[in-house]
Amino acid sequence: MSTFETLLYDVTGHVATITMNRPEVANAQNTALIDELDAAFDLADADDEVRVVVLAGAGKHFSAGHDLKALIGDTEPDEWRRMRDTPEGKWQHEKVMYFDRCLRIRDFRKPTIAVVQGKCIAAGVMLACMCDLIVASDDASFQNPVLRMTGAAVEILVEPWEMPARKAKEFLLTAQTLEAVDAERLGMVNRVVPREQLDEVVAELAQSIALVPPATAQVVKRSINKTLDLQGQRDAYDYHFQAHHWMHNTSTALDALAARQQKGSMKEVFAEHRDAEASSEGTDS
Ligand code: ZN
Numbered sequence: 001m002s003t004f005e006t007l008l009y010d011v012t013g014h015v016a017t018i019t020m021n022r023p024e025v026a027n028a029q030n031t032a033l034i035d036e037l038d039a040a041f042d043l044a045d046a047d048d049e050v051r052v053v054v055l056a057g058a059g060k061h062f063s064a065g066h067d068l069k070a071l072i073g074d075t076e077p078d079e080w081r082r083m084r085d086t087p088e089g090k091w092q093h094e095k096v097m098y099f100d101r102c103l104r105i106r107d108f109r110k111p112t113i114a115v116v117q118g119k120c121i122a123a124g125v126m127l128a129c130m131c132d133l134i135v136a137s138d139d140a141s142f143q144n145p146v147l148r149m150t151g152a153a154v155e156i157l158v159e160p161w162e163m164p165a166r167k168a169k170e171f172l173l174t175a176q177t178l179e180a181v182d183a184e185r186l187g188m189v190n191r192v193v194p195r196e197q198l199d200e201v202v203a204e205l206a207q208s209i210a211l212v213p214p215a216t217a218q219v220v221k222r223s224i225n226k227t228l229d230l231q232g233q234r235d236a237y238d239y240h241f242q243a244h245h246w247m248h249n250t251s252t253a254l255d256a257l258a259a260r261q262q263k264g265s266m267k268e269v270f271a272e273h274r275d276a277e278a279s280s281e282g283t284d285s
Contacts, residue, residue, distance in 0.1 A: 002043060006033040008058065009040050014051040014210035015203070016044040023059025028067035029123055031078050034097050041108055051210040051217065053108065054202055055131055056115040062140070063124030065154070066098070072261060087249045098123070098155040099241050105130040107225065109218045111209050115202050116140045116180075117195060122154050129158040132221060134188065135202050136180040137195040142188070145175035150256045152247035157240035161233055162188040 002009050008019040018040045020027040027033075044053045057063050071081060080097060083089035105112065105127070114131035120142045128134055128142075144153060153159070159168035163186040170176055183189040193201045209217065228234075247253055 002040075004036045004040065006030075006036050007040060009043060011044075011047065011050060013207070014049060015054060015206040016040075016047065016050040016052070017054040017056060018044070020055075020057045020063060023057075023061075025067065025069075026061040026064035026119060027057040027059070027124070028064045028069070029127070030067035030070040031080055031097065033067075034101055038101055038104065041105060044110065045108070051110060051212075051214050052206045053110055053112045054115060054206055055105075055112060055127075056202075057117070059118075061118030061124075062114075062116040062120040063127060064119060065122035065124045065146075072257070087245070090248055091245050094155050094245070095241070098126075099237075102126055102130050102156055103237070109221070110214070111217050111221055113202060113206055113209075115198060116142075116189075117198060119143070122146050126154045126156050126158055129156075129162055129188070133190045133205070134183075135191045135193065135198065135205065136183065136189045137198045138180055138192055139195050140180040140183075140189075140192070142171075142178040142180075142183050143175060144172055147172055148175055150247070150250075150253040152244045153240070155241055155244055156237050157244075160236070161228070162186070 004021075007021050008017075010017045010019075018037065020029075020033060020037070022028060022030075022033060041053070044050045069075060070078070071084075080093045083093050111133075112131040113133045113135060114128040115135055116128050117137040117140050120128055120136075120140060122144050125142050125144050144159070146153060153172055159171055162168070163171065163183075167186055171178060178186075178188075180189060180192045184192045191201065191205075
């Protein structure tokens, strides 16, 4: 049995389940979590018994996105964060840890299912969308509100591939909260099920995929991904990653970052963000 600090890894029959396990921070993705996700996918890849991988999040929410506290908060910077002082270091950090690690899941040879409950925000959306199927509970919602904080979305722009372009623009430009049923209607989510049935439905779905001989499932997955590549998905992802980084280094973004760091308290930054939300949507999430 493998031991991880930030996730749980379980194999039952032909199904490996990787569960992000930082519920106290809504499974915010820090360096340790991203590294361990990669290692868990290595295990699932190497295990011939495993035919399907389920990616889930423990607790109330799937994932709040990248761990911003670890990135610009008061905690001791890790080697990746220290790199972010220069544009090229920032590029390297996000290319290796965000872009490549995510695409590795997208390209993972065995079929994958993301299980989304509660909030799925920003890089949480990016991560879920790397999986082949997404099953959501009826209390799940999706949001990518980083434009309001100057970010040109996150590192991989999945939205135009997950919903019609006009809806993708609305989703991003208005920081819209997309409920699970709406995400299903737009095609981003395969199924929406009551929260209490989520695990059962995912287990059934995974088992039905496991009935396909692994070589067949992997060939078909690769062909569908190749179809998306031929439609330009990979090039569009590459383009956006560069554009995203150009934005990171504009005065618009740098001034906002400096203001945030000066405040020194991420609480204030998040409170400010919540206030902006509340005034635009009339809700306080
Ligand atoms: Zn970024």
